[in-house]
Amino acid sequence: MLIVDNIGELVTMEGPRAPRRGSLQGMVTVIKNAFLAAKDGKVIAVGPRAELPRFLDALQQSAEQDQRQDAEKSQEETTVLDAGGRAVVPGFVDAHTHLVFAGWRYQEYVMRCQGATYQEILRAGGGILETVRQTRQATEEALFQRALSFLDEMLSLGTTSVEIKSGYGLDTENELKQLRVIRRLKAEHCLDVVPTFLPAHAIPHEYSKDREGYIQEIIGTMLPLVRREGLARFLDVFCDEGAFTSKEARRILVRGKELGYELKLHADELRNTQGAELGAALGAVSVDHLCMISQEGVRALRESDTVAVLLPATSCFMGKDHGKLGRKLVDAGIPVALGTDFNPGTSPTTSMPLCMTLACSMSGLTPAEALVAATWNAAWAIGLGGRVGGLQPGMQADALILDASSYVEVPYRFGANLVWKVLKKGKVVFQANKGRMVNRSES
Amino acid sequence: MLIVDNIGELVTMEGPRAPRRGSLQGMVTVIKNAFLAAKDGKVIAVGPRAELPRFLDALQQSAEQDQRQDAEKSQEETTVLDAGGRAVVPGFVDAHTHLVFAGWRYQEYVMRCQGATYQEILRAGGGILETVRQTRQATEEALFQRALSFLDEMLSLGTTSVEIKSGYGLDTENELKQLRVIRRLKAEHCLDVVPTFLPAHAIPHEYSKDREGYIQEIIGTMLPLVRREGLARFLDVFCDEGAFTSKEARRILVRGKELGYELKLHADELRNTQGAELGAALGAVSVDHLCMISQEGVRALRESDTVAVLLPATSCFMGKDHGKLGRKLVDAGIPVALGTDFNPGTSPTTSMPLCMTLACSMSGLTPAEALVAATWNAAWAIGLGGRVGGLQPGMQADALILDASSYVEVPYRFGANLVWKVLKKGKVVFQANKGRMVNRSES
Numbered sequence: 001m002l003i004v005d006n007i008g009e010l011v012t013m014e015g016p017r018a019p020r021r022g023s024l025q026g027m028v029t030v031i032k033n034a035f036l037a038a039k040d041g042k043v044i045a046v047g048p049r050a051e052l053p054r055f056l057d058a059l060q061q062s063a064e065q066d067q068r069q070d071a072e073k074s075q076e077e078t079t080v081l082d083a084g085g086r087a088v089v090p091g092f093v094d095a096h097t098h099l100v101f102a103g104w105r106y107q108e109y110v111m112r113c114q115g116a117t118y119q120e121i122l123r124a125g126g127g128i129l130e131t132v133r134q135t136r137q138a139t140e141e142a143l144f145q146r147a148l149s150f151l152d153e154m155l156s157l158g159t160t161s162v163e164i165k166s167g168y169g170l171d172t173e174n175e176l177k178q179l180r181v182i183r184r185l186k187a188e189h190c191l192d193v194v195p196t197f198l199p200a201h202a203i204p205h206e207y208s209k210d211r212e213g214y215i216q217e218i219i220g221t222m223l224p225l226v227r228r229e230g231l232a233r234f235l236d237v238f239c240d241e242g243a244f245t246s247k248e249a250r251r252i253l254v255r256g257k258e259l260g261y262e263l264k265l266h267a268d269e270l271r272n273t274q275g276a277e278l279g280a281a282l283g284a285v286s287v288d289h290l291c292m293i294s295q296e297g298v299r300a301l302r303e304s305d306t307v308a309v310l311l312p313a314t315s316c317f318m319g320k321d322h323g324k325l326g327r328k329l330v331d332a333g334i335p336v337a338l339g340t341d342f343n344p345g346t347s348p349t350t351s352m353p354l355c356m357t358l359a360c361s362m363s364g365l366t367p368a369e370a371l372v373a374a375t376w377n378a379a380w381a382i383g384l385g386g387r388v389g390g391l392q393p394g395m396q397a398d399a400l401i402l403d404a405s406s407y408v409e410v411p412y413r414f415g416a417n418l419v420w421k422v423l424k425k426g427k428v429v430f431q432a433n434k435g436r437m438v439n440r441s442e443s
Numbered sequence: 444m445l446i447v448d449n450i451g452e453l454v455t456m457e458g459p460r461a462p463r464r465g466s467l468q469g470m471v472t473v474i475k476n477a478f479l480a481a482k483d484g485k486v487i488a489v490g491p492r493a494e495l496p497r498f499l500d501a502l503q504q505s506a507e508q509d510q511r512q513d514a515e516k517s518q519e520e521t522t523v524l525d526a527g528g529r530a531v532v533p534g535f536v537d538a539h540t541h542l543v544f545a546g547w548r549y550q551e552y553v554m555r556c557q558g559a560t561y562q563e564i565l566r567a568g569g570g571i572l573e574t575v576r577q578t579r580q581a582t583e584e585a586l587f588q589r590a591l592s593f594l595d596e597m598l599s600l601g602t603t604s605v606e607i608k609s610g611y612g613l614d615t616e617n618e619l620k621q622l623r624v625i626r627r628l629k630a631e632h633c634l635d636v637v638p639t640f641l642p643a644h645a646i647p648h649e650y651s652k653d654r655e656g657y658i659q660e661i662i663g664t665m666l667p668l669v670r671r672e673g674l675a676r677f678l679d680v681f682c683d684e685g686a687f688t689s690k691e692a693r694r695i696l697v698r699g700k701e702l703g704y705e706l707k708l709h710a711d712e713l714r715n716t717q718g719a720e721l722g723a724a725l726g727a728v729s730v731d732h733l734c735m736i737s738q739e740g741v742r743a744l745r746e747s748d749t750v751a752v753l754l755p756a757t758s759c760f761m762g763k764d765h766g767k768l769g770r771k772l773v774d775a776g777i778p779v780a781l782g783t784d785f786n787p788g789t790s791p792t793t794s795m796p797l798c799m800t801l802a803c804s805m806s807g808l809t810p811a812e813a814l815v816a817a818t819w820n821a822a823w824a825i826g827l828g829g830r831v832g833g834l835q836p837g838m839q840a841d842a843l844i845l846d847a848s849s850y851v852e853v854p855y856r857f858g859a860n861l862v863w864k865v866l867k868k869g870k871v872v873f874q875a876n877k878g879r880m881v882n883r884s885e886s
Contacts, residue, residue: 106810106855113809153859156878190882317857319804321764351858361762366556367549412549414760415794415858416596433876435599439633 001039001059001078002426004401005052008085010034011407012046013376013390025335026376026390028368028407036088038397038426039076045393081401081428086420089371089407090391091160091398092352093378095309096288096339098198099164100147100181101131102138105344112318118242128168128202131344135168135178143181150342151189153350155430158419160398161192161389163339163382165236167201170214172222175199179231190424192398194382196264197232199223200244200252215248219255227259233383234285235261239278241271246278253282262383268292269314280304286337286381290329291315291322301334307381308334310373311341312358313349326373327364336365337381338373353418356411367408397426444482444502444521445869447844448495451528453477454850455489456819456833468778469819469833471811471850479531481840481869482519488836524844524871529863532814532850533834534603534841535795536821538752539731539782541641542607543590543624544574545581548787555761561685571611571645574787578611578621586624593785594632596793598873601862603841604635604832606782606825608679610644613657615665618642622674633867635841637825639707640675642666643687643695658691662698670702676826677728678704682721684714689721696725705826711735712757723747729780729824733772734758734765744777750824751777753816754784755801756792769816770807779808780824781816796861799854810851840869 015026108126169175186193207214235256239249267275269289276297279287288309341347379389422430458469551569612618629636650657678699682692710718712732719740722730731752784790822832865873
């Protein structure tokens with residue numbers, strides 16, 4: 001058992017524990033001067049420090065009873081970790097990433113900063129298909145090792161659960177390769193990993209003159225195969241101008257749903273193509289991006305159980321201000337979650353704290369809403385709702401001890417990493433280190 | 444002597460070595476597969492690796508000559524540091540900070556995210572005067588220790604020179620206290636610290652009904668006293684709506700110039716008050732912020748030697764998109780520099796890499812221009828031009844070895860810290876550490 005004692009501010013979160021229309025929004029609930037106890041990977045108690053002796057007494061009694069029944073059970077040690085008055089929050093849940101890829105695309109960033117249009121970048125060999133080219137060439141082992149280092153980077157920034165999409169293979173062999181890498185990450189890294197199949201991310205060049213051929217391959221071959229191999233829980237489609245039309249997206253998603261996938265959708269990012277409406281109509285678990293969502297889209301989401309996943313780092317990195325989009329959706333009663341959208345083209349960041357700052361400063365959320373969006377609601381957006389994203393008894397003990405006195409400092413300290421320790425399933429899996437400094441002038 | 448060998452990409456920078464109208468812009472110059480040699484705190488040689496043996500031979504010969512003349516001189520050891528193919532760039536120069544302060548102001552951030560106006564925040568006791576209240580209460584030692592930890596944070600993010608302003612004292616006693624802290628930071632931390640006196644940051648509450656009285660105190664008492672004590676090189680005024688008028692700013696700056704201060708100006712941040720024109724007319728070394736600069740302001744700067752300091756983290760944190768301001772100024776031929784504006788109200792970030800990303804993504808600079816703005820031009824903006832901000836022979840050996848193959852990755856890897864080692868005056872003063880991970884699942 002692990003007891004984290006002397007917590008200055010413990011954020012436990014509250015909210016419905018099953019999907020319920022119009023009420024999926026978590027809420028920040030705070031216990032000041034608190035403790036948290038975790039056992040067998042789960043939170044077993046939270047409360048004010050004053051209650052800790054009583055909790056320990058009860059535990060002792062129960063242990064004595066257990067001892068009579070089972071001598072081994074009582075031998076588990078209790079470790080007490082002094083949080084030193086720091087704030088503790090649930091581990092961050094990154095609801096949208098494209099984390100398995102080869103290469104970077106920084107030359108494309110240079111071109112874009114120089115004013116190149118999307119079309120010019122495509123003509124110069126840039127864009128998604130450039131990453132597809134490099135990812136196809138990469139070995140499964142190389143992709144795995146690189147992705148592992150990205151997960152480590154995320155862990156050091158406080159992410160304890162992450163959704164990862166395929167979509168840089170765009171043929172059966174290479175989509176399977178990406179999905180196997182995701183499966184191996186899930187097995188070998190301590191983070192919770194949720195796999196999403198995204199074959200309709202772009203039309204691969206070999207089908208550039210035969211869209212229908214590629215869609216047929218997705219529907220006829222890839223969807224059933226990936227399902228059979230149990231490689232993905234979610235199916236996602238990039239429904240937008242320059243990607244897949246609403247009609248194409250619907251065909252793919254409907255077939256996927258029949259096969260047992262849960263659905264996600266890249267919707268209304270570059271243009272409004274009624275993606276939000278489509279996602280809501282098909283019962284998608286989430287619709288993501290939504291920069292160009294219409295009033296009809298907002299209404300459709302409000303009438304659904306679908307979570308809106310916002311990706312503010314992408315807007316900022318692409319130099320776009322989408323106004324107070326988060327405010328608009330939250331005010332409409334729509335559950336909002338956050339993700340990094342980590343990918344080499346439009347969002348090369350692994351940082352959920354950065355996304356929280358941007359969600360507040362640019363997208364109009366309050367710090368409390370941003371934390372809910374980065375934890376409780378994000379868990380619901382990737383099918384882990386009620387299990388992670390909060391620190392109520394019975395939930396997984398995924399927690400961050402912050403070098404801060406309040407969770408508000410996370411979005412406030414723009415660009416800083418306040419993570420001191422990360423607990424995953426009740427165990428310390430990361431401990432920050434500021435590096436070695438020889439920073440004083442010689443006298 | 445220190446030799447950094449096996450540098451994949453060495454950015455040395457080029458540009459005029461003395462202020463010259465309309466041509467103060469540095470330029471990124473790159474040597475691939477390079478070495479850098481530093482001695483007595485300065486760069487003594489840079490070049491392609493192929494030239495390293497010849498350089499060492501020449502050095503050896505010169506050492507032998509020296510030995511005949513001076514036995515001790517030759518005993519200095521030569522250390523070789525293998526950069527492993529990494530990129531090396533000049534240390535970052537943060538041209539604008541308010542780093543010495545007590546407390547945070549995150550409750551104010553919550554209010555602003557909830558839609559509170561500037562006036563509402565002021566009425567609730569927020570804004571600059573809240574930090575003044577806390578800073579006046581703090582001891583000099585407490586302010587020093589906290590500021591020291593901020594400098595450490597900056598160092599770990601690659602900043603090797605920094606300008607620091609007073610302005611949270613707003614009376615003689617407390618402005619002097621802040622300036623003494625800055626002097627001690629300069630003496631005791633390895634960073635180069637440039638002190639700026641900012642008594643006209645706000646009207647303190649005791650003068651709220653007597654603006655003229657405070658201005659008289661600045662001009663009559665504070666300016667000569669601080670000058671006499673040699674506590675500040677620069678004088679700065681916050682010239683804006685809600686702060687000081689152009690007329691007031693002019694009076695203070697003119698008197699300061701007579702007393703021997705070099706000038707800076709917070710100009711045209713919230714409203715256009717012809718701050719850029721005023722700064723240019725008075726020969727200010729820099730004018731800072733400029734979000735609302737007019738065409739006349741752009742023309743005035745183009746005809747001056749004044750550097751434009753942009754603070755894109757402030758715009759972003761305040762939820763404002765000021766369009767491609769950086770692009771506009773660079774295209775007009777104005778030297779642009781960057782700063783964090785680190786302060787507890789409008790920019791709680793210490794990260795120059797973050798500012799570079801925002802300068803590219805939001806403000807329209809290219810990665811090369813952003814690097815110049817964060818090094819060569821920023822050095823000129825704080826009076827260190829030609830000495831730091833580049834890695835040409837004769838300049839201070841302040842360099843960053845990056846976990847990256849190109850400097851372009853610094854703005855591209857949004858929110859990441861790519862600093863591997865920091866060299867200050869030719870010595871390694873920081874070595875990154877990723878923290879302790881127990882990140883693999885138990886099998």
